[in-house]
Structures are given as structure tokens and as C-alpha cells.
Amino acid sequence: MAVNDISFELEPGITGLLGPNGAGKSTLLHMMAGLLEPSSGEVLVNGESSWKNAAMYGHIGLVPEREVTYPFLSAWEYALASARLHELPQPEVAAQTAIDMVELGDAVHRKMSGYSKGMRQRAKIAAALVHDPNILILDEPFNGIDPRQRLQMNTMLKELGDSGRTIVFSSHILEDVEDLAEDVLVLIGGRLGAAGNFRQIRRLITSRPHAFTIRSSNNRALAAALVDQPHIALISFDSDVMEVQTTDFGAFTETIAPLIQSTGVVLQELQPADDSLESVFAYLVDR
Amino acid sequence: MANLDEAPQSRGVVYDLGYRNYDGPRLGRRYAIRSLYVLSLRNTFGLGRGTLPKVLAFGLALVALLPAIFTVAFGAVAGEGFEFVEHHDYFELIQIVIVLFVAAMASDLVGNDRKNNTLPLYFSRPIERDDYLLAKIAALATALMSLTLLPQLLVFVGNWLGATDGTEWLGDNISDVWRIGASSTLASLQLAVIGLAIAMFTTRRAFALTSVLAALWFSVVFTGFLVTVLGPGWAAVAMLATPGYAMNAATYVIFDAVPARADRMGEMADQVAYADLPGWTWIAALVAQTAIALFFAIRRYRKVTL
Amino acid sequence: MNNVLISLTARQLLGRRRTLVIGLLLALPILIAVIYRFSDEAGSGEATGEFALGLVSVMIFTLLLPLVALVFGTASLGAEIDDGTAVFLLTKPIERWRIIAIKIGVASVAAALFVVPTTMATIWIIHESPTADGLMLGLGLGALVASVLYCAAFVALSAVTSRALIFGLIYVFVWETFATRIFDSLRWVSIREYAYGWSDAIISINDKGVFYDPHLGVTTAIVGTMVVLATACAGGTRALTRFEIGERA
Secondary structure, eight states, rough: OOOOSOOOOOOSSSEEOOOOOSSSHHHHHHHHHSSSSSSSSSOTTEEOOTOOOGGGGEEEEEEEESSOOOOSSSSHHHHHHHHHTOOOOSSSHHHHHHHHHTTTGGGGGGGGGGGHHHHHHHHHHHHTTTHHHOOEEEEEEETOHHHHHHHHHHHHHHHHHHHTTEEEEEEEEOHHHHHHHEEEEEETTTHHHHHHHHHHHHHHHHHOEEEEEEEOOOOHHHHHHHHHHEEEEEEEEEEEEEEESSSOOHOOOOOOOOHHHHHTOEOOOOEEEOOOHHHHHHHHHHH | HHHHHHHHHHHHHGGGSSSSOOOSSHHHHHHHHHHHHHHHHHTTTTTTTHHHHHHHHHHHHHHHHHHHHHHHHHHHOOTTTTTTOOOOHHHHHHHHHHHHHHHHHHHHHHHHHHHHTTTHHHHTTTTOHHHHHHHHHHHHHHHHHHHHHHHHHHHHHHHHHHOOOHHHHHHHHHHHHHHHHHHHHHHHHHHHHHHHHHHHHHHHHHHHHHHHHIIIHHHHHHHHHHHHHHHHHHHHHHHOOOOOHHHHHHHHHHOOOOSSOOOOTSOHHHHHHHOOOOHHHHHHHHHHHHHHHHHHHHHHHHHHHO | OHHHHHHHHHHHHHHHHHHHHHHHHHHHHHHHHHHHHSTTTTOOOOOHHHHHHHIIIIIIIIIHHHHHHHHHHHHHHHHHHHHHHHHHHTSSSSHHHHHHHHHHHHHHHHHHHHHHHHHHHHHHHSSSTTTSSSSHHHHHHHHHHHHHHHHHHHHHHHHTTHHHHHHHHHIIIIIIIIIHHHHHGGGGGGGHHHHHHHHHHHHHOOOOTTTTTOOSSSSHHHHHHHHHHHHHHHHHHHHHHHHOOSSSO
């Protein structure tokens, strides 16, 4: 995907790169990481061009979306290899510190070929952190990890961001970015759709109600409980599926689980009906 | 509550995100197979892909044509009777080129689909697993015809144009046309099936390439040496089991050109004569090799995980 | 740092399946040598030397050696690029020439470890007096040189294109095997000829046969060797410096 006419500066702290699939997020991140040459313009990292600049990698860490792990290594060996390739004075210490941050537990000494996607993701992050880079670039770090790992990752990235590092991560999920990033860059079709403080941008789009589809053992009983919630805007039924619209995404996600429990209904499926970010972006772009 | 029951239909419109059902005609399985065949054939020649695949495919095809072009060019100058290469020798001369083509294309044709995980996409269409295989084999065999049939026809036309009496020459040599057709078809099918059958067992292009090359080319060199140290019986077994030998020997048989001189230290044709087998055995060997490879390929694709 | 790079490359190269397949392929010339030795057809004296020379030049030098070097050479760097692990190496502050040099070095050593003993063993089994005419030592040296040069060329090629294997095969089988036979002067640009040039400095037999037919003197061979190595290192480094992700899906 080509990216066009993009100009921005990143400050220390966490920046989210948001955009639908194919918007050019990876292209942009790879340019930052010196793995793609911009056909015009320049990417400067700490004031130096990122293209054909191997020395730059002493200051940045990249966690690519693609598989970059050696299946025959364990996460520990992988992090250690990374530390040695960075020629760190105490590779073992550096590797241990990085490994401790990602909480891989007993798995650190198992071969990565047997890892789940989330575990590999954390091994990649550990390897990218060994040299304590002041810039960390993560491409779709939330892909394929479970909610608990997501929470850990959030905490970890927040800590790293709070310690004055510059962190950029991409995601096509609005909520990932919402949880973490102070600032966002919204990329649509290779162009910068919006940039700036997340809350400001978010406010512009919260007027759009969120919709969820629910499948349960007793939709109507659940609906009866739901109507009492102030943030529920609309409930509709379609054979065995129920669609619910809420004006407050946060309140909905917080209250739905205890609510279902209190009604005694068995939940079979709950998923966002309009996770299509395109509509959000379309809204942003038309603005 | 009764009102709510009627509600869904009337409210459905509100949530319409623009997805629509396809209600046009459905073209069915045969059309799907044909599409996959055309797509695979185009891919073989790099059409719809980058420059490199095009250079590779057309470059190899051109090298395979060179002897035929020489024949036609020199034939035009030297007149009737000049033969740079004869029909029954043609495949042996360009064998390495054909094998490289098969190796490169077979590993691409089946390897890319597995590497890019496009198989689920195909198998969720009205394409059965056998159909997929069939389309790929047909595509590769068709592509191979441009390295087997095309140069042979060129030699034929070249010789015809070079003849002093075109009509008489045509009358004498018209039977070569079916020989050319039969030998090219048999060779193309055999190579396509064996190449694909081997390439299917790995997703790694490098492994696929090497294995196909080993099965179709190294085996020829190895058997060539093996025959020099074996008696006629074992030599015959070794040659019958080698795809390259079966293909060339079948071509000699089809053109009725198995040499009389039997020499196990000699050229491939002499070695074939050394085995001293009836002509049909070679064609049977070629068909049997193709069938065995097809059997394994089908079995493989019935079990392949998506 | 060098050690890590070397051990990563070596562990990746010497995967079980790759080692097994190459081992099996290299057993073939030895198998023929053994059959020859015990068959009634086994000649004596000079005839054994001729057969050894023919077998080694056809099966090893024009077939298995370039193939083994091609497999190791392209796997050394090309497989990392294919698998994406190259990104792991390239996002480290390592000079690019060092990566290329180590990749070439490890691939060469691996290829030579397989090919040189096979070459010498095949000659030793067939030849009645393998040391008398320098065949075993000469072709052993040739195999060593060829392993290094092919690996260097193919590592560099895989930095340039993702289709290094097929283009390498075309170079070996179409250029070196066919084109050089039709046009003699093309032998000036042939790794096999450079390797044979080194061998020929040691081998002292007169009748060299059809397949082993060295055209270049040892000086030319040495110059050619240097040129191949220098070009491979420089070209590979240049390509790796400009490596762009994702362009070769």
C-alpha cells in the first residue's frame, strides 16, 4: 500500500496508528524502521535519516507483524541472540531484564516452534527491548493475543511510555488504541485522516451508537433487563439473534457481563455488529 | 410482546451495512475449474505477475526453441537434408530446460497456494480437491506444450519449407505430425504430473525445486552411470524406472528410431537399445510412472490440511 | 556478535531434512563407485582413473556440487528473507558486509564439508592408485574452491532476488553446462572452470576425457576466484543495504 503526503512528528509517549486493513500502516512503520525507502520525503529518527542507517537500530526496537522468530530457538535464546547482536556489554542481564518484562513464564526455555501466536508476539517484544531502545515500533501487537495477555501488554507498554520512550503501535481496532494511546494518527487509504489527541477525535465519533449482536438462551429476558440501562438506545430481534445499540461503549462493556449473570440467561455469542472502522473513518474524513 | 415479534423485519433496514446477497447466475463447478486452469496457466507464464516470472518462463521457453530456430534458419540456407536436430532427439537435447521449467513452475503452482493459505479460498468454492489437482496438472501440461510441441512443430514446418518439393516432402513426412503430437502430449503429461506430485509434498519452494530436479534430472545422470556398470537386465529395470529415460525412449519408439547399436557406455539412445525391450514397454513405463505419480498426488491432496 | 550470527546461520542451514536429502544425494556417486569396484567391469590401472574422473566431473562437479552449494548458499540468506527472520538481523546495528561475509562463510564451510569428502572418497574407492596422478587431491581442492565460489555467488544472488535458486540453476545448467560447450570463450566466466584451473595445477594425467576439460591456467583461475569473491561480497552488501521489506512476497 502506498502512503501519500504524510507529515508528522512523534513525541515521547504512546502514539497509536489507527486505520483499516490496507490503509498503509505497515508501510509507514516500515519506513520509520528503515526497511522501506520513501520515494520522496524523509523519515528522521533522532534527527537522522532511517534509510540505509544500520547504526540507528541501536536506538529503536521493531516488533514486526510478520513471523521473525527462529523456530529452533527458545524465547530466552532469541532475546540473548538479540542482545549479543546489539553487542551489549552484559547480554545475559539485558536478555533477562527483557524476558522478565514480557512474562512468558515457564515457556521461556521451550522452543518457539511450539509457541502460540501471543507467546511469539511477546518473545518478539522481548527481543526488541533488550537494548533498551528509546523508540519502540510495534506493528499490530494485539493480533492473536488473548484478553489477559492484552491487559499485560497494555500495562507494559504504558510503563514503557511513561518512562519517556517514544512508542508507536498500529492497530485496526479502535478500542486497542483507546486504551493506550494519548495521541493517534488515523490512516485511511494511504493518507493521514486525522491526527492529534485521541480523546478529542474520539468525542467526535462517540455520537455514533455502537451496535452488538447477541445470541443467548433467552434473548427476550435479556432484552427486558437491558432496556433499563440508560445507555441502551435500541433493541431489535431477528429470529434467534438480538441486536443492541448503545450510546456508551464503555458503560455497555462494563455492565453487560454482570447483567447477563443476574438474569440467569446463558450467553452464546456477543459480538460487535459494526466493527467496521471504515464507517468511523468515513465520518472523520467527511468532517 | 406480540408487537416486538413483528418488529425485526421493519427495523432491519436500519442496520443494513451495505452487504448484499449475490443473486446473479452461478456458473458452477466446471466454470470454476476452467477459471482455475486459466489462472494457473497465466501464472505459469507470469501473466498478471511481475517481470521476473515472465522473464523466467519466456526465457526458458525461448531456450527450448533455440535448436528448432537454428534448424529452420540453417535449413533455409543449407537446403533439404540439413538436420541440426531430429524429432526423436529433440527432448533429450533440451531435457534440462524442460525439467527446469517444470521444477520452477510446479513449485510455484502448488507451493504459493499453500504458502499464502489460499487453499481454503479455493475449496470453499464449488471446486473439489481432485478438481484443483486436475486444473493444476492441465495448466502445467499445457504450458509445457510450448516447450515440447511448439519447437517440434517449428522443426517440422522448417523442414517442409526447406524441402525442394514441398508436396512430395509433406506426403512422405505427414505421419510425423501425429508422432509429434503423441510424443509431446505424453511427455508433457508425464512431466507435469510427476513434477506437481513431488512439489506437493513441501511448502518450501527451495525444497520443491530441488526435489523435482532430483527426480527428473539427477535420476537421468545417475541412471546413465548406473547402466554403465550393470548387466542388461538390471540396466533395463533402472531405465524403466527413470522418468527421463522412459520419456526419451518412448519418443524414440513413437518415431520408430531406436538405434540398432546397443552400447551401455554410449548415449542415451544406445543405452536404451542395450536394454533390448519391445517398444511398447517404454510407453507403458511412461504411462505407469504418470499413473503412479497421479495416484500419490490425489492421495496427497485428499489429505492436505488447509 | 559474529559467533551468534554464525551459530544462527549454521543451525538454520543444517536442518534435519536438508542435511538428510543432501546426504542421500551425495551417497549416489559413492554408491556407483562401490558397484563399479565390485562389478566384473572394473578396469585396472589407468582405466580406473578415467572412470573416476568421468564420474566425479559429471556427477559431482556439474551436478551435485553446484546443487549443494546452491541449496546452502540460498538457504543461508534467502531462507531468512523468505521466512522473515532477516528482519530480525537487519534491525540490528551490524554492518551489512559482515552479515554477507558470515553468510557466505558458513554456507561455504557447510557445502565443502559435504562435497570435498564425497569427491575424495569416490576417487579413492574407484582409483587403484589415487595419489599417484594427483586426482584425489586435485579434485578435492577443486571441490573446495567450487564450494566457496558457488556459495559466495548464490548468497549474493539471494540478496538480490527471491528467485535466486532458479536463476542459480539456470546459470549452472544452462550457462556452465551447455553454453560453454558451444562457445568456448564463455568458459572465462565459469566458476567450474576456475575450480578446474586449481585442480589442474595438481593433476598430472594426460587423457582428460570429454567432461573434465580444463581450459584455464591456474593464474587465470586465481584471478577469476578473486573476482567472484569480491563481486559477490560487494554486490551482496549493496543489495542488503538497500533491502526493502515486503517487496518480494
